[in-house]
Amino acid sequence: MLASPLVVLNASRQVLHGDGQIFPPWAGNVYNIHTISATKARGGRQMAGCKRFSRRSFLTTVAAATSSALLPRALRASPLDDPVLNPRQRDGKLERAGGKARPFRMDQVRLGDGPCKIAMEADRRYLRSLPPERLLHTFRINAGLPSSAQPLGGWEAPDCELRGHYAGGHYLSACALMYAACGDEDLKKNAEVVVAGLGQCQAAWSSGYLSAFPIDFFDRLREGQRVWAPFYTIHKIMAGLLDMYLHCGNEQALDMDRKMAGWVDTYTKSLSYEHMQRVLGTEYGGMSEVLCNLYAVTGNEHYLEIAQRFDKKQFLDPLAGHRDELKGLHANTHIPQVIAAARYYELTGERRYRDIAEYFWNEVVDERSYCTGGTSNDESWNADPGKLATELGPSTTECCCAYNMMKLTRHLFAWTPNARFMDYYERTLFNHRLGTINPEDGGMMYYLPLASGYFKTFGKPFDSFWCCTGTGSEEYAKLTDTIYFHDDESVYVNLYVESQLEWPEKGLGVRQETRFPEEQGTTLTVASKHPVEVSIRLRIPYWVQNGSVKINGAQLPAFAGSGSYLTLTRVWTSGDKIELSLPMALHIESLPDDETMQAVMYGPLVLAGGFEEVAKDLSYGDYGPKPGSQRQVPQIMANPDQPTAWIEPNPKPSLTFRAVGQSQPLTMVPLYRVIHQRYAVYWKVGRNPAQPG
Numbered sequence: 001m002l003a004s005p006l007v008v009l010n011a012s013r014q015v016l017h018g019d020g021q022i023f024p025p026w027a028g029n030v031y032n033i034h035t036i037s038a039t040k041a042r043g044g045r046q047m048a049g050c051k052r053f054s055r056r057s058f059l060t061t062v063a064a065a066t067s068s069a070l071l072p073r074a075l076r077a078s079p080l081d082d083p084v085l086n087p088r089q090r091d092g093k094l095e096r097a098g099g100k101a102r103p104f105r106m107d108q109v110r111l112g113d114g115p116c117k118i119a120m121e122a123d124r125r126y127l128r129s130l131p132p133e134r135l136l137h138t139f140r141i142n143a144g145l146p147s148s149a150q151p152l153g154g155w156e157a158p159d160c161e162l163r164g165h166y167a168g169g170h171y172l173s174a175c176a177l178m179y180a181a182c183g184d185e186d187l188k189k190n191a192e193v194v195v196a197g198l199g200q201c202q203a204a205w206s207s208g209y210l211s212a213f214p215i216d217f218f219d220r221l222r223e224g225q226r227v228w229a230p231f232y233t234i235h236k237i238m239a240g241l242l243d244m245y246l247h248c249g250n251e252q253a254l255d256m257d258r259k260m261a262g263w264v265d266t267y268t269k270s271l272s273y274e275h276m277q278r279v280l281g282t283e284y285g286g287m288s289e290v291l292c293n294l295y296a297v298t299g300n301e302h303y304l305e306i307a308q309r310f311d312k313k314q315f316l317d318p319l320a321g322h323r324d325e326l327k328g329l330h331a332n333t334h335i336p337q338v339i340a341a342a343r344y345y346e347l348t349g350e351r352r353y354r355d356i357a358e359y360f361w362n363e364v365v366d367e368r369s370y371c372t373g374g375t376s377n378d379e380s381w382n383a384d385p386g387k388l389a390t391e392l393g394p395s396t397t398e399c400c401c402a403y404n405m406m407k408l409t410r411h412l413f414a415w416t417p418n419a420r421f422m423d424y425y426e427r428t429l430f431n432h433r434l435g436t437i438n439p440e441d442g443g444m445m446y447y448l449p450l451a452s453g454y455f456k457t458f459g460k461p462f463d464s465f466w467c468c469t470g471t472g473s474e475e476y477a478k479l480t481d482t483i484y485f486h487d488d489e490s491v492y493v494n495l496y497v498e499s500q501l502e503w504p505e506k507g508l509g510v511r512q513e514t515r516f517p518e519e520q521g522t523t524l525t526v527a528s529k530h531p532v533e534v535s536i537r538l539r540i541p542y543w544v545q546n547g548s549v550k551i552n553g554a555q556l557p558a559f560a561g562s563g564s565y566l567t568l569t570r571v572w573t574s575g576d577k578i579e580l581s582l583p584m585a586l587h588i589e590s591l592p593d594d595e596t597m598q599a600v601m602y603g604p605l606v607l608a609g610g611f612e613e614v615a616k617d618l619s620y621g622d623y624g625p626k627p628g629s630q631r632q633v634p635q636i637m638a639n640p641d642q643p644t645a646w647i648e649p650n651p652k653p654s655l656t657f658r659a660v661g662q663s664q665p666l667t668m669v670p671l672y673r674v675i676h677q678r679y680a681v682y683w684k685v686g687r688n689p690a691q692p693g
């Protein structure tokens with residue numbers, strides 16, 4: 001249902017319906033409502049140092065919005081910027097390639113209570129539990145410095161070839177992001193201790209090299225000998241240092257990053273193009289992305305040259321030619337190549353890289369993603385496009401892939417602020433990310449199994465440190481970064497999450513109050529010192545039917561089609577209220593190559609059938625359940641003409657459902673709420689035309 005622009009603005013500040021009738025303006029204000037059409041996408045407890053927001057503080061800070069109350073003092077006069085926001089330089093002037101929308105700085109948005117806040121707080125507790133001296137241990141030993149700290153385990157153990165990726169990388173990014181998201185000073189201090197300790201290690205190396213493993217890993221990489229992923233690890237450390245500079249103003253971290261880039265320059269320039277391509281055949285991490293970001297921050301174009309040395313031709317050329325040759329590739333290591341391409345486009349305007357990013361995104365989202373938004377099976381894309389029926393198992397959808405695809409999505413949305421991108425983002429956030437952190441201890445998942453009858457497994461606090469522990473630690477620290485975007489005249493409300501936004505440049509604040517997804521809608525209240533004319537663009541998700549909106553209690557005569565943005569332009573005054581109704585309904589999503597394998601969704605939520613509890617010893621420590629350890633789940637019989645008629649809502653608790661007319665009782669809940677139960681997402685559905693509707 002795509003609505004046409006029903007209401008237009010005329011010169012006399014009156015508002016006209018599509019049928020030509022004058023519609024009474026609300027309290028003398030002007031609305032200009034239109035839609036941005038889109039295609040349908042498949043697409044706690046408070047701790048010291050973290051500021052909560054209250055209605056009172058909201059109004060107070062917004063009244064003083066032009067002073068940027070939430071911005072840390074150290075950053076107010078600083079040119080620091082989010083690298084995603086940072087424009088390219090042209091003749092000394094800053095310019096952004098293709099960007100139509102931009103995220104707000106993270107310190108302009110604060111989370112309120114809800115599932116996102118629960119995930120963030122679990123992550124924050126986990127980060128606060130990690131002692132800096134243990135994080136630094138292997139770095140110090142590797143640099144020849146003494147350390148008596150207890151080594152960490154898992155992928156940070158002293159004999160693991162990936163050691164340092166979390167301790168000196170993801171940890172710093174996560175702490176920096178968490179500080180930006182909620183102002184946790186203790187975490188910032190801990191991260192600063194780690195930066196200073198890493199600085200001592202780097203000084204001991206004297207070449208700019210900084211790692212927790214010996215430098216001869218790079219000799220092995222150069223010689224084609226077996227080695228895990230040294231550049232992957234270097235990327236994480238460089239990104240962590242850059243985040244400490246960007247979000248915490250840590251100048252030492254930036255200086256250390258420059259030195260590391262200098263070492264990377266020396267190593268890579270000694271190799272011929274062909275030799276470097278052979279190295280990239282082994283691994284590369286997200287080196288190109290962090291070097292692009294270092295250029296964006298410093299303006300030193302040489303970093304762009306180094307970044308290009310990490311372009312994997314064999315991977316990027318087919319994408320540039322719009323050929324899906326992803327089959328057989330490891331998913332999570334290749335997505336960062338595309339994020340880097342997106343970043344390179346933004347910084348240089350080179351269209352080829354935008355084409356690569358857009359084509360790749362469409363292929364992965366439309367052809368290689370499950371109903372949760374996740375992608376990959378056993379870490380790879382193993383099949384042709386659109387073939388997922390053979391790809392259900394205990395090792396589907398690595399969490400890092402979801403993290404990286406969401407990161408890529410933000411770039412594409414910035415270029416073309418189309419609801420399709422944020423529909424995908426919402427899908428992945430609510431179905432893959434919110435359910436993959438253990439709210440009890442902040443443990444992260446590795447794989448999210450989508451074959452029926454399996455269960456979730458979580459990492460151990462000091463003995464896992466998987467790649468997904470790292471991306472998870474970052475993910476739940478930056479849940480505020482996409483709720484709102486903006487351009488010069490408007491705010492995009494992308495996600496329905498209880499939160500508060502401040503836009504000091506406009507003297508505008510927006511408070512979003514919602515219990516979404518328990519609540520099917522949201523309420524936005526404006527606060528501003530002076531009347532301000534801006535457009536507020538509300539995403540109308542692909543799953544909405546018969547939505548509506550009220551402003552100050554009066555229902556508007558127009559609405560936008562699902563999969564688009566509803567734009568409300570008006571002179572807003574403090575206290576103006578927008579009430580958005582987003583009714584949810586049951587719908588089915590089949591696997592693209594087997595319509596008898598069906599998942600049930602309610603609005604944006606994937607519903608999972610819940611079965612027996614899983615023993616604790618099975619829930620912790622493994623990447624996923626062992627193959628073959630699933631329980632059998634019943635086949636569903638359904639009327640093809642009424643494919644959701646076999647499910648009906650329970651009156652209580654909210655968002656619970658039950659099966660009707662099946663061989664055994666079944667209860668269904670949103671997948672993100674399942675923690676220690678076996679579950680089923682995809683059901684084998686047989687035809688039963690007699691199934692009651």
Ligand SMILES: [Zn+2]
Nearest residue numbers: 398400467468
């Ligand atoms: Zn991972």
